[in-house]
Amino acid sequence: MALAIILVVLLIGSIIFNFVSPWQATPVASNWGSIDTTILITFIITGIFFVAITLFIVYALIKYRHREGGGNGAHQASYEPDNKRLEWGLTAITTIGICGLLAPGLVVYGDFVSVPEEAHEIEVMGKQWMWSFRLPGEDGEFGHSGIKHINMANPFGLDPDDPNGQDDIIVNSNELHLPIDQPVKMLLRSIDVLHNFYVPQFRAKMDMVPGQVSYFWMTPTKEGSYEILCAEYCGVAHYNMKGKVIVESASDYQDWVASHSTFARQLAINTSGGTNESALQQGLQLSQNSGCLACHSVDGSESLGPTWKGLWGKTETLADGSTVVVDEAYFKESILDPNAKMVKGYAPVMAPYEFSDSQLDAIILYVRSLDEDPAALEEQADQSSLLPSLEEQGEQIAQTLGCIACHSVDGSRSVGPTWKGMYGRTQALVDGTEIVVDEAYLRESILNPSAKVVAGFSPIMQAYALNEQQLEALIAFAKVVSE
Numbered sequence: 380m381a382l383a384i385i386l387v388v389l390l391i392g393s394i395i396f397n398f399v400s401p402w403q404a405t406p407v408a409s410n411w412g413s414i415d416t417t418i419l420i421t422f423i424i425t426g427i428f429f430v431a432i433t434l435f436i437v438y439a440l441i442k443y444r445h446r447e448g449g450g451n452g453a454h455q456a457s458y459e460p461d462n463k464r465l466e467w468g469l470t471a472i473t474t475i476g477i478c479g480l481l482a483p484g485l486v487v488y489g490d491f492v493s494v495p496e497e498a499h500e501i502e503v504m505g506k507q508w509m510w511s512f513r514l515p516g517e518d519g520e521f522g523h524s525g526i527k528h529i530n531m532a533n534p535f536g537l538d539p540d541d542p543n544g545q546d547d548i549i550v551n552s553n554e555l556h557l558p559i560d561q562p563v564k565m566l567l568r569s570i571d572v573l574h575n576f577y578v579p580q581f582r583a584k585m586d587m588v589p590g591q592v593s594y595f596w597m598t599p600t601k602e603g604s605y606e607i608l609c610a611e612y613c614g615v616a617h618y619n620m621k622g623k624v625i626v627e628s629a630s631d632y633q634d635w636v637a638s639h640s641t642f643a644r645q646l647a648i649n650t651s652g653g654t655n656e657s658a659l660q661q662g663l664q665l666s667q668n669s670g671c672l673a674c675h676s677v678d679g680s681e682s683l684g685p686t687w688k689g690l691w692g693k694t695e696t697l698a699d700g701s702t703v704v705v706d707e708a709y710f711k712e713s714i715l716d717p718n719a720k721m722v723k724g725y726a727p728v729m730a731p732y733e734f735s736d737s738q739l740d741a742i743i744l745y746v747r748s749l750d751e752d753p754a755a756l757e758e759q760a761d762q763s764s765l766l767p768s769l770e771e772q773g774e775q776i777a778q779t780l781g782c783i784a785c786h787s788v789d790g791s792r793s794v795g796p797t798w799k800g801m802y803g804r805t806q807a808l809v810d811g812t813e814i815v816v817d818e819a820y821l822r823e824s825i826l827n828p829s830a831k832v833v834a835g836f837s838p839i840m841q842a843y844a845l846n847e848q849q850l851e852a853l854i855a856f857a858k859v860v861s862e
Contacts, residue, residue: 383440390433397426408580408601408626410562413490415582417483424479491583494596498562501555504535505567505574505587507613508620508683508728509673510553511535516546516641526590534570537642540844545643548636551667553607553622558632562598575611578624584610599626616728619674619683640664662745665738674729677749684729685722691747696723710746711739735771773856776849785840788860795840796833802861807834821854 407415500521502513513535515521522537522544529536534551537544557563567576569587577584583597607622627635666672674683685695693705698721703709712719717729734742777783790799796806804816809832814820823830828840845853 380441380444383437383444386433386437386440390430393429394426405580406601407582408599408603408605409582410598410600411487411491411582413487417487420483421480424476428476491595494564494594495562498564498596500564500566501557502535502566502568503555503576503587505569505571505576505609505613505620506534506670507571508609508616509670510555510576510607510620510622511670512550512555513642514548514550514636516548518543518546522547522642529570533642535568535642540841545641547642548639549642550639551670553673554625555607555622556625556627556632556635557599558629559599559602559626561629562596564594564596567593567595572613573611574609574613574620577608577610578605579608580605581624586611599624602626602628614728615726616674616683658741659744659748661738662741662743662748665734665742666745669732671742684725687746688749691750697721698723707743710743714739714742735775737771769852769855770859772849772852773854773859776845776853777856782853795836798857798860800861802858808832809834809838818854821857822850825850825853 404415404418500515502521504511504513511534513521520543522541524536524544525538526536528538533539535549537547565576565583565585567585567587568591569589571589573589574587575584576587580601580603581597581599583595585593585595587593603626605624605626607624609617609620613620625635676682676686677688679686679688690705691710694702695705696702700723703720709720714732714734716731718727721727785794787793787797788799790797801816802821805813806816807813814831820831824840825843825845827842829838829842832838
């Protein structure tokens with residue numbers, strides 16, 4: 380009897396708690412109120428079963444409770460091995476309950492992935508442990524992307540030769556803006572492990588599987604700021620993989636889009652260094668593109684790694700109890716070998732980065748600008764030393780375009796002729812003639828690789844449309860490697 384009373388108290392308490400619970404759902408801020416309705420239907424059906432099963436247990440505990448003594452007061456359990464009516468009844472009730480649970484969800488999910496024609500597209504990239512976004516440019520079309528194009532300078536893997544991708548807008552931060560009352564199709568990708576894009580107020584979430592593109596659509600209906608969460612465990616810093624969605628007017632949204640760089644511009648900053656931007660602007664861009672600002676705040680707030688605000692010149696206490704002053708040497712070491720000196724209180728989750736000296740100098744200049752006068756810093760800095768050398772630019776271009784994947788730099792055999800000892804060498808061609816490898820030949824081989832094919836190699840190289848500065852940089856790198 381005591382157990383029956385306890386179950387009744389728990390049942391009544393659970394029902395009351397449902398109506399006074401402090402953990403009610405947040406207000407919906409998109410068109411997916413139907414998902415709330417589906418959840419409510421599920422809750423009602425499971426609630427009915429919960430109440431019915433609990434009351435049946437209470438009934439059985441009371442009716443078939445143990446009684447002392449024999450006689451008329453004693454009860455003996457009855458043995459009934461087969462009851463077709465009961466079995467069919469329970470089967471019917473269970474079937475109705477399961478249909479009631481599944482049917483609304485299937486209908487809503489069908490709507491969730493049936494994208495209206497007027498929806499514009501936004502691509503979301505998940506990466507340990509940050510978000511980044513891509514929007515179509517003025518042509519309204521996304522450029523093609525592929526795994527083979529993915530690298531530090533091109534995390535979305537956009538094809539550099541696809542003209543449709545040159546004006547794509549790249550947002551290398553955890554903040555996404557959306558125009559109010561306009562449907563949007565969210566294309567979801569992951570560059571490393573399983574993630575899940577989740578905005579609670581939108582009632583929208585979807586897994587992001589490496590190698591696949593998942594999607595859903597929604598229409599934001601309320602202006603405001605909403606948190607992006609990763610709803611799939613993705614590593615030690617999973618808890619810190621957060622972002623923000625700002626829903627705003629169409630005009631404010633267009634202003635936000637205009638403030639971000641195109642793929643072509645960012646690729647130039649990360650590879651050729653051929654933009655007119657200052658070293659300070661390059662440092663900011665590199666910090667955003669490489670995901671630094673996902674783990675290091677610039678306003679003093681807590682994050683996965685130490686804040687960059689007030690960092691320069693600060694004395695940090697390390698995990699081993701020693702101290703170190705944050706200067707140029709320490710900062711560069713922390714980027715190239717982050718586990719060498721771990722700051723106390725932070726997990727060793729940062730991966731090493733491969734930056735050139737000029738890129739490291741640009742990032743350091745940006746970090747210093749958070750606490751010092753940016754104009755004075757740029758005036759003091761020797762800008763020429765912060766810009767990549769021609770050879771460094773060429774090396775970055777060779778890596779970005781995949782040249783080194785087919786042309787070795789150590790003399791080993793590969794798909795194409797090795798660059799080691801190449802410059803000035805006489806090459807035999809497939810037509811039986813010979814040619815000296817000079818600047819003119821290298822330019823032609825890049826712009827029109829099928830014009831003169833080296834004997835013993837297949838004519839499989841594609842033509843590259845590089846500008847004059849990029850050609851000069853690539854040839855300069857090839858000359859250095861050839862020596």
